[in-house]
Amino acid sequence: MQDLDFLKSVLSVPTKTYQEGKMVDFIVNWCIDKNLDYHVDESKNVYVTKFDELKPEGFYFPCVISHTDTVHNIETINVVEEELPNAQGELKLALKAYNDHGDPTGIGGDDKAGVYACMKVVEQLPNIKAAFFVSEEIGCIGSTKASEEFFENVGYVIQFDAPENWMVTETCFGQKLFDRGSEFFESCNQVLSESMDHDYMEYMSHPYTDVWAMRNKFNFSCINFSIGYYNYHTKNEYVVVEDVINGIEIGKKMIDKLGCKLHYKKADPNERRWKL
Numbered sequence: 001m002q003d004l005d006f007l008k009s010v011l012s013v014p015t016k017t018y019q020e021g022k023m024v025d026f027i028v029n030w031c032i033d034k035n036l037d038y039h040v041d042e043s044k045n046v047y048v049t050k051f052d053e054l055k056p057e058g059f060y061f062p063c064v065i066s067h068t069d070t071v072h073n074i075e076t077i078n079v080v081e082e083e084l085p086n087a088q089g090e091l092k093l094a095l096k097a098y099n100d101h102g103d104p105t106g107i108g109g110d111d112k113a114g115v116y117a118c119m120k121v122v123e124q125l126p127n128i129k130a131a132f133f134v135s136e137e138i139g140c141i142g143s144t145k146a147s148e149e150f151f152e153n154v155g156y157v158i159q160f161d162a163p164e165n166w167m168v169t170e171t172c173f174g175q176k177l178f179d180r181g182s183e184f185f186e187s188c189n190q191v192l193s194e195s196m197d198h199d200y201m202e203y204m205s206h207p208y209t210d211v212w213a214m215r216n217k218f219n220f221s222c223i224n225f226s227i228g229y230y231n232y233h234t235k236n237e238y239v240v241v242e243d244v245i246n247g248i249e250i251g252k253k254m255i256d257k258l259g260c261k262l263h264y265k266k267a268d269p270n271e272r273r274w275k276l
Contacts, residue, residue, distance in 0.1 A: 003120070004241065008079045010116040011095055011107050011239065017069040017137050020044060023115070024068060027132055030119060039150070044068075044134045045142045047150045052126035060155030060220075060262045062255045063129040064121050065143075065210055066114030067136035067161065071233050072106040074099065079107065084230070086240050087164040087200060094230075096238040109229025109239040111136065114160035117227055117248045125252060127260055129154060133210050136161075143213035151218055156184060156263040158251050159211045159224040163232050165243040166200035168192060169224035173208040177265070178221040184263040188223050191253045195246060196226075221265040225250065 015023035027046045031038040037049045046068075049061070077097045084094035097107035118130045131150070133142035162169060170177060178184050192201060211222040228243025 007116050007241065007244065008095065010119070011079050011097070011109065011112050012077045013112070014075050014077055015068055015070055015108065015112070016073050017071070017135050020068045020134050023112075024132075024134075027068070027115070027119075034123065036122065041145070041147060043142050043145050045146065046132040047147060048122060048130040048132075050122055050126065050128050055127070059260050060153055061127065061129040062258065062260065063131060063151070063154045063157045064118045064251060065131045065133065065157055065159045065214070066118045067111045067133045067142065067210055068115060069135050069137050070106070070108030070110060070112065071137055072108050074105045076100055077105065077107065082238070084238050084240065086243060087166055088197060092243075093241045094238045095241065096236070104235045106233070106235045106237045107229075107239060109227075109237055110163065110232040111161045111227075113227045113229050113239050113244050113247075117160040117244065117251065120248050121251050121255075125255060128255070136210055140208055140210055140213045143210035144217075146213065146217060148217070154218070154220060155261050156220045156258060157211060157214050157222040158254060159209060159222065160227040160247055160251065161209045161224055162206065162226045163229050165226045165228060165240070165246065166196055166202060167206075167226045168201065168203045169206045169209070169211065170203040171205040172212040172215070172224065173206075175212050175215040177211055177215055177223055179265060182221065182263070184221040184258065184265075187257040188254050191250055191257060192225065195250045195253065215265065219264055221263040223254070
């Protein structure tokens with residue numbers, strides 16, 4: 001993998017809910033290095049905008065999102081390359097974390113793998129937005145306070161925050177993320193069907209993550225899918241490199257198909273709506 005060292009660098013940053021300063025600083029320094037327009041709000045959410053050309057009338061940004069916190073309360077993260085199984089039982093190049101005593105600590109792929117994915121999509125595509133939200137693990141604290149100004153010209157959101165390599169979130173904490181039969185679903189489903197293992201891929205109802213807050217606040221469609229972390233929230237968590245790469249490619253292909261327009265998602269009266 002050409003950028004394996006950068007993935008290791010992201011996974012090496014210690015970050016826990018309410019202790020996310022080092023990850024926020026890492027993202028900000030990356031923005032400065034890449035000469036990207038960014039903003040950090042009072043909650044410490046980081047918002048990034050990249051535009052390489054004049055935006056025509058009716059233009060809406062694609063937006064990718066992830067969260068900056070993990071559940072692991074550790075300061076030393078030594079990332080080690082190992083051969084570990086993917087969801088299909090195949091041994092693949094994987095990254096796992098250990099402390100200085102050689103004990104596994106949990107690598108925080110949930111959701112540092114998503115942070116890395118967002119960074120790579122922003123690097124590789126023109127005309128893109130990204131948001132990195134704090135404190136997802138305790139109830140989407142950052143995304144419930146998402147900037148309305150930042151998202152006013154966003155056409156849809158793609159989140160990288162599901163484990164393994166076969167999961168797609170259709171309903172999140174009672175919220176339908178998209179309408180079946182819509183252009184959004186048809187485009188995303190085509191990409192997913194071509195890029196995920198047919199015998200494993202599954203649309204699912206998941207507990208909360210940040211797309212829940214996005215759908216609760218805004219009128220665009222959202223989707224969330226696997227980004228290659230395994231055994232999440234445990235000391236034996238690991239990240240399969242191939243699955244991370246594939247997740248990034250899925251996101252890029254979706255954006256290519258969906259374009260730079262609003263993919264509206266009407267409110268469903270049967271959905272749970274929350275006052276944020």
